[in-house]
Amino acid sequence: MAGRPTSKKATAKAPQAVAPKNNKRKVAAPIEASSKKVKVAAGTSKTSGKAKNGKAAAKSSKNAVEDSEDDDESWAYGAVSESESDVGELDDEFVSAEEGSDIEVGALDDDFLGDEFADSGDDVKGSGTAMFDSDDEDGKGDDDVEGEAEEDIFASDSEDSDDDDMETKSRKLDAAKKAEAEEAEAELQTNIMLENDKYVLPEDDHEILQSTDLQVVQARIQEIVRVLNNFREMREGNRSRNDYISQLLKDLCLYYGYNEYLMEKLFYIFPVSEAIEFFEANEVPRPVTIRTNTLKTRRRELAQALINRGVNLDPIGKWSKVGLQVFDSPVPIGATPEYLAGHYMLQAASSFLPVMALAPQEHERILDMASAPGGKSTYIAALLKNTGMVFANDANKDRTKSLVANIHRLGVKNAVVCNYDGREFPGVIGGFDRVLLDAPCSGTGVISKDASVKTNKSEQDFQMLSQLQKELVLSAIDSVDAGSKTGGYIVYSTCSVTVDENEDVVNYALKKRPNVKLVSTGLDFGKEGFTRYREKVFHPSISFTRRYYPHMHNMDGFYVAKFKKISNKIPKKNEDNADLDEEEEFTPITENSGRRSRGGKKNTGSESNPEEPEKIAFNADEDEELIKVSQAKLLRAQKGIKLRPKKST
Ligand SMILES: C[S@@+](CC[C@H](N)C(=O)[O-])C[C@H]1O[C@@H](n2cnc3c(N)ncnc32)[C@H](O)[C@@H]1O
Numbered sequence: 001m002a003g004r005p006t007s008k009k010a011t012a013k014a015p016q017a018v019a020p021k022n023n024k025r026k027v028a029a030p031i032e033a034s035s036k037k038v039k040v041a042a043g044t045s046k047t048s049g050k051a052k053n054g055k056a057a058a059k060s061s062k063n064a065v066e067d068s069e070d071d072d073e074s075w076a077y078g079a080v081s082e083s084e085s086d087v088g089e090l091d092d093e094f095v096s097a098e099e100g101s102d103i104e105v106g107a108l109d110d111d112f113l114g115d116e117f118a119d120s121g122d123d124v125k126g127s128g129t130a131m132f133d134s135d136d137e138d139g140k141g142d143d144d145v146e147g148e149a150e151e152d153i154f155a156s157d158s159e160d161s162d163d164d165d166m167e168t169k170s171r172k173l174d175a176a177k178k179a180e181a182e183e184a185e186a187e188l189q190t191n192i193m194l195e196n197d198k199y200v201l202p203e204d205d206h207e208i209l210q211s212t213d214l215q216v217v218q219a220r221i222q223e224i225v226r227v228l229n230n231f232r233e234m235r236e237g238n239r240s241r242n243d244y245i246s247q248l249l250k251d252l253c254l255y256y257g258y259n260e261y262l263m264e265k266l267f268y269i270f271p272v273s274e275a276i277e278f279f280e281a282n283e284v285p286r287p288v289t290i291r292t293n294t295l296k297t298r299r300r301e302l303a304q305a306l307i308n309r310g311v312n313l314d315p316i317g318k319w320s321k322v323g324l325q326v327f328d329s330p331v332p333i334g335a336t337p338e339y340l341a342g343h344y345m346l347q348a349a350s351s352f353l354p355v356m357a358l359a360p361q362e363h364e365r366i367l368d369m370a371s372a373p374g375g376k377s378t379y380i381a382a383l384l385k386n387t388g389m390v391f392a393n394d395a396n397k398d399r400t401k402s403l404v405a406n407i408h409r410l411g412v413k414n415a416v417v418c419n420y421d422g423r424e425f426p427g428v429i430g431g432f433d434r435v436l437l438d439a440p441c442s443g444t445g446v447i448s449k450d451a452s453v454k455t456n457k458s459e460q461d462f463q464m465l466s467q468l469q470k471e472l473v474l475s476a477i478d479s480v481d482a483g484s485k486t487g488g489y490i491v492y493s494t495c496s497v498t499v500d501e502n503e504d505v506v507n508y509a510l511k512k513r514p515n516v517k518l519v520s521t522g523l524d525f526g527k528e529g530f531t532r533y534r535e536k537v538f539h540p541s542i543s544f545t546r547r548y549y550p551h552m553h554n555m556d557g558f559y560v561a562k563f564k565k566i567s568n569k570i571p572k573k574n575e576d577n578a579d580l581d582e583e584e585e586f587t588p589i590t591e592n593s594g595r596r597s598r599g600g601k602k603n604t605g606s607e608s609n610p611e612e613p614e615k616i617a618f619n620a621d622e623d624e625e626l627i628k629v630s631q632a633k634l635l636r637a638q639k640g641i642k643l644r645p646k647k648s649t
Pocket residue numbers: 111351369370371372373374375376377393394395396399420421422423438439440441
């Protein structure tokens with residue numbers, strides 16, 4: 001469709017209705033929008049917020065300095081003193097957009113879309129330039145215009161120079177000024193509606209389709225948001241809220257380039273103004289972040305090595321001890337010697353969160369059910385300090401190649417890579433201390449990295465994804481040993497913000513597996529998961545789950561839920577969960593069946609007695625025996641040593 005803004009150019013004329021709120025939020029974001037270095041955080045196109053953004057950035061720069069001083073490691077990286085001295089110089093975020101534009105990412109992992117970042121400089125520059133008011137485009141500032149007006153007045157004055165009647169002269173001057181003021185007022189009237197003006201909705205679709213001029217669409221979005229925010233006073237006649245909302249949704253689709261189905265799905269997650277902040281944030285790349293691989297180095301050492309290469313970086317925020325935010329770099333950040341030596345992983349900040357929630361303990365046996373390309377598996381391995389075992393599984397064999405490469409590069413020695421459909425667990429192996437299910441999802445949290453999500457997901461896709469996620473989460477739960485001395489936890493996460501893929505899935509799991517309960521994620525920021533959404537009511541404990549948003553937390557949209565398994569038996573009904581809605585049935589895999597039987601009837605019990613709850617426990621002795629046999633085989637193959645396996649008693 002002509003005029004459809006699928007690109008970041010749309011940010012150039014972003015609706016301004018939300019600017020003040022947005023600015024406020026940016027300062028509190030877990031990834032600081034600090035100092036000149038920030039090229040993305042504050043960089044939306046809200047011209048009205050320019051000065052404020054500059055101040056906010058300056059303020060947060062100071063915060064970043066304080067944060068880094070409070071850090072356990074109590075260091076301050078290269079940029080810190082610079083940012084302190086820069087604070088006073090900052091006047092707006094455009095400076096930073098250009099300064100931060102030359103970052104190169106190089107060979108990035110699959111979970112981190114390098115092209116976005118490589119392109120980001122241009123995008124930001126583009127939007128930065130376009131962010132200037134059109135008034136400024138002719139290169140004349142307000143002073144120039146005023147100067148011309150004054151010259152005109154004096155010109156007419158000089159024509160009458162013969163007339164030395166001061167009163168006439170003064171009257172002419174007054175009349176000229178009045179005419180100019182009226183003209184100026186008239187100009188304003190055509191552009192700006194007064195607070196109390198009623199906004200008249202376009203009458204028919206014809207008019208809407210004609211209005212593909214982004215500026216017209218943008219102006220209408222602003223007006224409709226203004227009306228919706230003060231509906232009683234501002235609405236036109238008997239127009240309903242729905243009339244305005246349906247026009248707004250059409251305009252948002254046009255302006256940001258989403259399909260109608262997804263637009264509606266996302267729009268209702270937020271209050272009106274916040275929805276626009278969310279769509280706007282999706283037009284701007286998120287900060288480039290890396291995770292220190294503590295198996296090989298420490299954050300301070302890594303930071304120093306990268307600073308020596310001219311990389312401008314800072315700690316990600318107080319909440320992470322291993323994250324670094326890279327502002328700009330003269331070298332490709334995905335191809336430095338430190339990167340190749342496995343000292344860090346290019347990893348989105350949001351993707352630290354599920355692993356932090358999982359909180360792996362040394363010597364545990366952990367399953368990462370959907371793990372490629374391994375950002376989280378390798379983090380788990382690092383937290384285990386290469387003890388215990390990480391089963392890094394992924395259903396996509398091709399993707400396991402990058403998983404294996406990352407495991408090697410990062411020096412992970414306690415990982416087993418496997419390639420099963422996650423729904424086949426625990427038939428493959430069970431009894432884990434903890435399971436992470438970072439589920440396949442629609443990616444509505446990472447639209448800034450992959451804009452194709454705006455248009456390539458249909459209602460059917462969402463239904464299929466939600467169904468798959470529900471099946472996977474039950475397998476994840478069933479793969480954990482409730483009797484684990486140190487664990488018994490399951491973390492479910494997605495990089496999507498839709499309710500179907502998050503609260504709906506968790507609610508379903510609570511209903512189908514009353515032997516689990518939700519517990520705190522231990523993450524001290526993030527919005528609470530919804531306990532109600534439109535016509536849906538979820539279990540109250542879903543408030544333990546956490547939502548993360550680009551416009552609020554300056555990181556990808558994300559969702560994290562943590563379950564504790566309290567029994568290996570699945571009770572028939574749990575009173576706490578009795579109020580959960582009945583939903584469609586499917587046949588999950590059981591330990592006994594090994595493979596998931598499809599399309600059959602409900603089967604949560606054992607094969608011999610479907611009514612009897614299944615028992616899933618890891619048999620440590622049996623496993624030890626297997627490990628010994630395999631070690632013996634290995635020794636024989638590698639060194640020709642023959643060990644006689646001990647007979648089990
Ligand atoms: C969000 S990505 C995982 C990212 C990964 N956790 C990381 O941090 O690098 C989801 C993964 O799920 C995998 N997947 C899709 N369907 C699956 C299934 N039925 N069982 C297991 N993995 C599946 C996809 O191949 C994809 O790699």
